[in-house]
Amino acid sequence: VLPALLVALLPFICGGWLDGPQSTFDTKGPVAESQLQVFYVTLWVTGILFVIVAAVLAYATLKFKARSSDDEHAEPPPQGHGNPFVEIGLIVGSILALVVIAVPTLKAIWFTYEVPEEERADAYQITATGYQWWFKFTYEDEMTPQPFGGEAPLVTANELVIPAGRAVHIELRTVDVIHSFWVPKLAGKVDMMPNRGNHLWLKADEPGYFWGQCAEYCGESHAVMRFRVIALAEDDFNNWLTNQKLPAREVAVPEGATAPTTFASYGEFEVNQPGWTEEFDADPFGRWQAQQIPAADEDPALIAAGRQYFMENRCAGCHTVRGHDGMGVIGPDLTRIGSRTTVAAGLLENSPENLYRWITEPNHVKPGNFMYNTRKVTPGGMVVMPGYVMNDPETGDPITDIEITPEEAHALVAYLHSLK
Ligand code: CUA
Structure with a gap:
């Protein structure tokens, strides 16, 4: 009984975890809140039943733990064929318990399935597409000029910026698994x-910074495979959109606006909360050696060199930088990568050091992204981020068909980091 009680009370005993970055107990919007209420109703109903059943069991176990007599031929205890009142009571009680659970469950299912009628006209539309192992976000109503001319919806990756206090309807797609x-x-x-359209909706009550995570096993x-959600107040959100929609060469802040163009200025809340990234600072493979990255993202010559490398080598074949001729759609859109808080699908904080690490050793940051001397093709037929590993960390030998010098990598980092 005691271990079972401990398990049942675990969420409450571990009170310190209840507001962790991925806690379902610390809800910040109506959809998560309605789902949490279902959890609490179920917990209370089953908890009360558990206590009653455990008490009866304990009583019976203690009361009848021994025969009343050692005489094997003593009269057996009185035999009965059951008590109709107890039996009917159990059936009615079980039905009642299920109804008490079913009513809020059904209400939550209907509520979470579709944006409520009164908010539907105002709901913001986004499509989220899963890739191994990152997320693409398409802002269906935000048209922006394309490299070949014409317009298409704004595309970002791994960082879902949404308007706070407004229902967001999200279509869910995948290109592979x-x-x-x-x-x-x-x-x-x-x-x-x-091959199947799913959707959900959500709303962040207040501006804030939230963690997201792929929750279905999808490979190495x-x-x-993570992402972040950044809910911005209306003005901040509109400024963010204005900035994101500009092609890369026209980086500009609307006059008089305080656009969140860098990851340090998303608003009043703290983006990099202490402790949230500690686990990533460790190097699980023991191979990474910290690189000194020159503070180069303001050096025009280095940025130009990085841009040239990006276009002339294989980067632009997979990645788009609108305004800079990159037009690949296999990898994440990098038009404003310098403005994101993270790189490598929400895994590493976006710093020049981490960008350098991600570019030069992608397979060490995200296992499965790269196989030595080959380009990996996933079951869905997509080529994933190849390795630009310069040297084998153990032997020092070049181990890929694409070599990149530290100078080139630094230039690439300066270029990407300048895309704000
Ligand atoms: Cu995508 Cu797990």
């Missing part, structure tokens, strides 16, 4: 299924 879209503080997980780097 099954992923699952989950922002624990805002909404329960919903799968991204091949499933555990590090």
Whole structure:
């Protein structure tokens, strides 16, 4: 009984975890809140039943633990065929308990399935697409000029910026395997299924910074397929959109606006909360040696060199930088990568050091992204981020067909970091 009680009370005993970055107990929006209420109703009903059943069991175990007599031929205890009142009571009680659980469950299912009628006209539309192992976000109503001319919806990656206080309807897609879209503080997980349209909606009550995570096993780097949700107040959100929609060469801040163009200025809340990234500072493979990165993202010559490398080598074949001729759509859109808070699908904080690490050793940051001397093709047929590993960390030998010198890598970092 005691271990069972401990398990049942675990969420409450571990009170310190209740507001952790991916806690479902610290809800910040109506969808997650309605789902949490279902949890509490179920916990209370089953908890009370558990206590009653455990008490009866304990009573019977203690009361009848021994025969009343050692005489094997003593009269057996009185035999009965059951008590109709007890039996009917158990059936009615069970039905009642199920109804008490079912009513809020059904209400939550209907509520979470579709944006409520009164908010539907104002709901913001976004499509989230799962890739091994990152997320693409398409802002369906925000048209922006394309490299070949014409317009298409704004595309970003791994960082879902949404308007706070407004319902957001999200279509869920995948290009390869099954992923699952989950922002624990805002909404329960919903799968991204091949050849099947799924959707969810969520709303952040206040501006804030939330963690998201792929919640369906999808291959080697499933555990590090993460993303962040940044809910901005209306003005901040509009400024962010204005900035994101500009092609890369026209980076500008609307006059008089305080646009969040860098990851240090997203608003009043703290983006890099202490302790949240500590686990990533450790190097699980023991191979990474910290690189000194020159403070180069303001050096025009270095940025130009990085841009040239980006275009002339294989980067631009997979990645888009609108305004800079990159037009690949296989990898994440990098038009404003310098303005994101993270790189490598929410895994590493966006700093020149981490960008350098990600570019030069992608397979050490995200296992499965790269196989030595080959380009990996996933089951869905997509080529994933190849390695630009300069040298084998153990032998010092070149180990890829694409070599990059430290100078080139520094230039590339300066270029990407300048894309704000
Ligand atoms: Cu995508 Cu797990």
